[in-house]
Amino acid sequence: MPAEVRHPPGAQHGLGWLAALREPARCLTWDLSQWEHVIRLSRRLRLLGRLAHAVAQAGLLDAVPPPAARHLLAEQRYATWRCDTLLWALEDGARALAGAPYPVVLLKGSAYIVQGSAIGPGRLPSDVDLLVPRSSLDDAQARLSAAGWTEVALDAHDQRYYREWSHELPPLRHPHHGLELDLHHNILPVVARTRVDAARLIEHMRPVRGSPWHVLQPTDQVLHSAAHLFYDADHGDRVRDIVDIDGLVRQEAADPGFWPALAGRAQELGLQQPLALALHFCRQWLDTPLPPAGTVPLPRLRWHEQHLLVPLFGRVLTPSTLDDEPTLTERCSQQLLLARHHLWRMPPAMLVAHTWNKLRRPR
Amino acid sequence: MSAGRAGETALPIEVSRAPGPPAMASPAPLTADRVAELLTGSGLVLDLGLARVRVRSPLAWPAAAQIATAYRHFGADADAEPGNAAPPWADLHLDLRPGLGLRRWVRPQVRLLADGLTAFEPFPAAQVLPLLEWGANWLIGRRMNDVLLLHAGTLARDGRALLMPALPGSGKSTLTAALVTRGWRLLSDEFGACDPASGLMRPCVKPVALKNASIDVIRRFAPAAELGPSFEGTRKGTVAHLAPPAASVAARHQAAVPALLVIPRWQAGSATTLEPITPESAFTSLAFNAFNYTALGATGFRTVLGLVRRMALWRLVYSDLEDATQRLDALWSQLAADAPAPAPTPLAHDAAVAPHAG
Amino acid sequence: MYAAASGVLIEPLADAWCAFSPLSGQTHLINDTSVAILEHLQAAGHATVADLCALLAEETGQPATEAVEMVAGALNTFVLAGLARCLPA
Numbered sequence: 001m002p003a004e005v006r007h008p009p010g011a012q013h014g015l016g017w018l019a020a021l022r023e024p025a026r027c028l029t030w031d032l033s034q035w036e037h038v039i040r041l042s043r044r045l046r047l048l049g050r051l052a053h054a055v056a057q058a059g060l061l062d063a064v065p066p067p068a069a070r071h072l073l074a075e076q077r078y079a080t081w082r083c084d085t086l087l088w089a090l091e092d093g094a095r096a097l098a099g100a101p102y103p104v105v106l107l108k109g110s111a112y113i114v115q116g117s118a119i120g121p122g123r124l125p126s127d128v129d130l131l132v133p134r135s136s137l138d139d140a141q142a143r144l145s146a147a148g149w150t151e152v153a154l155d156a157h158d159q160r161y162y163r164e165w166s167h168e169l170p171p172l173r174h175p176h177h178g179l180e181l182d183l184h185h186n187i188l189p190v191v192a193r194t195r196v197d198a199a200r201l202i203e204h205m206r207p208v209r210g211s212p213w214h215v216l217q218p219t220d221q222v223l224h225s226a227a228h229l230f231y232d233a234d235h236g237d238r239v240r241d242i243v244d245i246d247g248l249v250r251q252e253a254a255d256p257g258f259w260p261a262l263a264g265r266a267q268e269l270g271l272q273q274p275l276a277l278a279l280h281f282c283r284q285w286l287d288t289p290l291p292p293a294g295t296v297p298l299p300r301l302r303w304h305e306q307h308l309l310v311p312l313f314g315r316v317l318t319p320s321t322l323d324d325e326p327t328l329t330e331r332c333s334q335q336l337l338l339a340r341h342h343l344w345r346m347p348p349a350m351l352v353a354h355t356w357n358k359l360r361r362p363r
Numbered sequence: 364m365s366a367g368r369a370g371e372t373a374l375p376i377e378v379s380r381a382p383g384p385p386a387m388a389s390p391a392p393l394t395a396d397r398v399a400e401l402l403t404g405s406g407l408v409l410d411l412g413l414a415r416v417r418v419r420s421p422l423a424w425p426a427a428a429q430i431a432t433a434y435r436h437f438g439a440d441a442d443a444e445p446g447n448a449a450p451p452w453a454d455l456h457l458d459l460r461p462g463l464g465l466r467r468w469v470r471p472q473v474r475l476l477a478d479g480l481t482a483f484e485p486f487p488a489a490q491v492l493p494l495l496e497w498g499a500n501w502l503i504g505r506r507m508n509d510v511l512l513l514h515a516g517t518l519a520r521d522g523r524a525l526l527m528p529a530l531p532g533s534g535k536s537t538l539t540a541a542l543v544t545r546g547w548r549l550l551s552d553e554f555g556a557c558d559p560a561s562g563l564m565r566p567c568v569k570p571v572a573l574k575n576a577s578i579d580v581i582r583r584f585a586p587a588a589e590l591g592p593s594f595e596g597t598r599k600g601t602v603a604h605l606a607p608p609a610a611s612v613a614a615r616h617q618a619a620v621p622a623l624l625v626i627p628r629w630q631a632g633s634a635t636t637l638e639p640i641t642p643e644s645a646f647t648s649l650a651f652n653a654f655n656y657t658a659l660g661a662t663g664f665r666t667v668l669g670l671v672r673r674m675a676l677w678r679l680v681y682s683d684l685e686d687a688t689q690r691l692d693a694l695w696s697q698l699a700a701d702a703p704a705p706a707p708t709p710l711a712h713d714a715a716v717a718p719h720a721g
Numbered sequence: 722m723y724a725a726a727s728g729v730l731i732e733p734l735a736d737a738w739c740a741f742s743p744l745s746g747q748t749h750l751i752n753d754t755s756v757a758i759l760e761h762l763q764a765a766g767h768a769t770v771a772d773l774c775a776l777l778a779e780e781t782g783q784p785a786t787e788a789v790e791m792v793a794g795a796l797n798t799f800v801l802a803g804l805a806r807c808l809p810a
Contacts, residue, residue, distance in 0.1 A: 032452055040456060043506075044478045067452050074508035081658040081746065088745050088803065176801075322479045323419070323458065642734035643750055650748055657746055661730060664741040664748055668732050 014041070015285050015318060021050055021243060022250075022286075024058040035068035040322050045237050048072070049079030050122035057121075079122045083113055086125040089179040090114065093128060094212045096147030102136040103214055105205050107184065107224065111215040112244075114208050119247035127171065127180035131216075133202060134185035141169060141183060149174050149181055187224050188231060192345050196227070196269050218252050219265040226278035227271050230313070233341045236334065239285070239318045245278045246286040253289065259296040272299035280310060281317070312337055393438045395431040399423035401441060402430075402459075405450045410440050412615030413556050413567035414507060416499055417453035426459050426473075429492035432591040433570040436609040455502050459491060477502055486597075492604060493597050496572055500553050503567065504654035510565060511666045512654040513555030517564055518547040520695065523622035524564040526555050526674070528648045534629030534681075537577040540605045541688050544585035549611040550619065554654070559666045562673065563618035568611055570604035578603045584684055621670050623698060624649075625691065626678040635690050636680040645676040722769055722808040723796050725762035729804050745803025755795060762805060770796065 017038045020026040030038065042048040052072035055061055061069055090110065097104055106114055107129035113120040132140045145151075149172040159170060171180040186198040201224075205214040216224060222245055229241040252258040266275040276299040282288035291298070301310065315333040319326070326334070401407040406417040407430070420426050434440075455477065462472030462485050472485035475498040482501070486494040504512055516527040516539035525547070529535040539552040550556075550564055552571040557564055570591070573581055578601065581588055589606040626640065626648050649667045650656050656663040675698050681687035728743040731751075738756050741748050751759075757780060758773055765772070771785075773792045778785035799805035 036452055040478045044480060067454070070509040071454070071506075074506060077508045077660070077662070078655075078658050081660055084660070084743070084746055091744075319479055322456065324479065325460070326479075641736060643737045643739075646734060646739055647750065656748075660746060661728075661741060661743055664730060664739070668739065671734065 014320070015239065017042070018047075018239075018243065018286055021047065021054050024051075024054040024060055027051075027055060028060065028063055032065055032067065035065060037322075039068060039071045041319075043071075043075070044319065044322065045240050046124050047122075047240050047243060048075040049124060050119075050243070052076040052079070053122035076122070079124055082124050082126075083121070085177055085179060086110060086113060086128065089128055089174065089177050089181070090213070092147065092174060092176070093130070093144065093149075093181065096144045096149065097140065098212065100136070100140065100143060102133050102139070103202055103205060104140070104212075105131040105202060105214045105216060106208075107131050107187070107216070108228070111208075111213075111221065114211055114213055115215055117247070118251055119244050125179075127182055129182050129184060131184045131187070131198065131201070134198065137169065137183060137185050141172070144172055144181065144183070147174075148176070152180070188227055189345050192231070194227070194231065194270050194344070196271070200269065218248065218258065219262045220269075222248050222262060222278075223266055223269060223271045223275060226274035230274040230277050231341065231344060233338055233345075234334075235313060235316045235337055237317075237319065239281075242278065242281045242285060242317065246282045246288045249282070249288060259291045259298065263296050263298045266299055273305060275299050276301045276305065277309060277313065281313070391438045392435045393431045393441050395428045397441045398431045398434075399427035402427055406453070406456075408440055408451050408453050409434060409437055410615065411567045411569055413510065413551075413554070413565050414454040414503055415452060416455045416457060417450070418457050418459065418495065420459035422459075422461055425489060426491040426495075429591070430495065433492055433496075433604045433606055435589065435606050436612040455499065455506070457495065457498065457502075459495065462488065490594050490597055492570075492591070493572075493594050493602050496570060496604065499569070503554065507556070508655050508658055511557040511559055511656065511659055511663055513557065513649055513656075514553070514652050514654060515555035515649075516552045517550035517555045517566075517619075518542050519550055519564070519619035520547055521699065522619055523699070524550065524619035525623045525625065525691075525695065526564070526621060526649075526670075527625050527627050528555075528652050529553075530626065530628070530648065530652060532629060533627045534577070535627055536571055536573055537580055537629070537684065538627050538687065540571045540573055540577070540581045540588070541584055541684050542691070543571065543605065543608065543611070544581070544588045545688055545692075548614055548619075549607050555649075557621065557666055557670060558618065559659070559662050561618070562621065562666070562669050564621050565618050566611070566615045568607045568615045570606055573603050573605060575600045580684060581605065621674050622702070623695060624670070624674045624676050625694075627687075628678070628680050629682065630680055631682055633680050633682045635683060635686045637677055637690050637694055640676050640678045642671050642676060644678075645671045645674075722767055723762060723773075723800075724767040724806045724808055725759060726803055726806050729759065729763075731756060731759060740802075740804055742803030745801075747802050749802055749804070754791075755799075758792065758795060759799065759804060767808060 038051070039048060042051050048071070052075045055064060055072055056076060061072065064072060086109070109123050109125040110128050111117070113123065113125065130140070152171045152173055154170050168182050168184040171182050173180055186196060187201065188194060188196050201216055201220050204217045204220065206217055207214050215221070225241055225245050225248065229235070229238055232238070249258075262275070266272050279288070279290060279298065280301060283290055312333045315330050316337060320330065398407055402418060402420040403423050406419040408415055408417045418430070458476040458479075460474045460476060461467040462474060466472040466485065471488035473488045473491050473494055474481055474485045475483050475494050477498070483494070483498055513526065514529045516529065516535045518525045518539065525542075527533070527535050527538060536552050539549070543549045549568060549571070550566040551569065553569070554567045555564060556567050573590075578590070578593055582590060589608070591604045591606065593601050593603040595601045624645055626644070646667060649670060650663070653663070656667065659666070677694065679687060679691070726742055726744050730741040732739055737750050737752060739748060740751050740759070754777065757777065761773060761776055762768055770789060770793050773796075774785040774788040777783070777788045777792065796805060800807050
């Protein structure tokens, strides 16, 4: 059993190595066996590129044993290409949307990369996420379509599902670079039990200097990432979202107004539960510095969240082993969280209709 | 470690995992029983040169027999120092597992997982080797971005490499197999792995996959060829694998200087034609027919440019394999006579593997 | 108004050139005329279609007016390929 890096937070979950993302010098103590384990796990978690960037940025690549270093180099190249492809697709998108009389906001990875955020480099973006006001959705799609972005083929039911029930249009694809573009009019499905007023998000958007794009304000980026994680259907290998949230809050650490604003915003948007869950795992696995207890009214985990959701997510966000199938406990945990997701996402009547349609569809 | 032939470009010598006398020039062949033991234990680690692949499986059969046949000359990889419990380094970690649920027993399947994730559809349980080969190729093509991976059959003689880009209809694998049986060193039948720093071609020694009619063609061409069993009904029809010869396996850490590019095309009934091509055609055949050219960006661009400027550039149209191989031999000899012997150039970084501590 | 994209690599082969754009990640085989246009953009910083037509007229002896459609088309292709950039008016 490869020796874990001692004492960093998260070690007992096999995540001690995450500390190296922030303090790359920690990797200098790893032997080859540890490197092999970290490379495998971080690759699976889509964090290898970020580890590679951290190590390279710290000038430590030459100190990494060659069998491991080549994987860092390889992934660094691959991530660079993925990010460059995204930037090029965004140029295409910007050209298509130039002159649109409504704001267009970049979400998630697209935002982090364009902003030059600390959590930008080393990512593996697979799609572009844009947020526009719902009333402008058709216009935005028409502009993109005119520039060559075409809808991925879906049947009529799925089309209607996307347009009426979801928070995004069916994905668009461009023949030149194959990246998917997801046009959102909200960050969460409109019929879900938690409703976020997208207009409030757009109201506080920030321009990105030197680019035609806007991004959400920092608190909203944190909340979006948390909501996107904890209300999603599939939580396997999603510890990278915790890493993102940790990176985002550390970036804002110098601003004394950030934490109170985050607490207030979570309340305003109704996203207390995902924020509480996110901060729990951030502190547990990444030692994220949080304000001293009692100083900021951050949402606290309620009893059922602490005793039901936390253990479930803890079993699912990162794999317990790379060399075996998920355990029965892990699979049950994922099923329970999936059921929670479906109950949250759709009113029961719609869920039945949606499921029925999926079952009826020819395979 | 066997010494390379004169003129072979030697990488830093692979550090032996076991202290003591150096490995024999011809290690004992890999046996199915030994493979079975390793598959179900700590894993069989196959050193392909470019990458080390660990394979494990909870079910030893029929995987062990199929793998042992195709990798018969990788015997040294199965040697383990008694008492050394630490598994050696691997770049890829593959698991062959039975089908899920009913498909473990009913029309049984085999699945391939890498790091616990599956990216492939299951295969029928009897087709373990095709799944392993295809899966390993796919993963190597996706991950090993420290080198430029061209889609080409790559062989070597006297320290120089012959590259044959794998355009559709090329018969690349058949030609590669034929040349291997005629004494050429196999670097790879799938990957032309070019190290951007040095411009040298690196071996990735794996069985040569032959499909459909090619299988019988090679059996007739070289009756003594070490061909494994035929697998029928795969996605690509019938597949059989030619085991890499012992000498090719022994030289898997020795790079070769790229010297000759030949774009092959098999055309029924054609006479053998061998003619020079333009650098533009060569560039296109390499850059737009690679696994990771685009992902490597400017590095890929410069590496392909270097290859095009360095190699003699030809194309081959043929229908008769014997005639084609003879013409290639003749071209090679002619070019070798005109060119000076390559100076040994060690690679800046090699995956020289030290034993695990502890 | 057009400018060269930064970081573009242009290298000669025998009868053509190969060009790589780090922006788009694309590689293209281009002819002498295209290279002349791109090199002029790199040297001059920026140029209009008219500038480039005049340049080509000098080099080829053909009237500048004939080249307008070709140059405009080429520049459009270069922008899509990431070899040149269209500057805002």
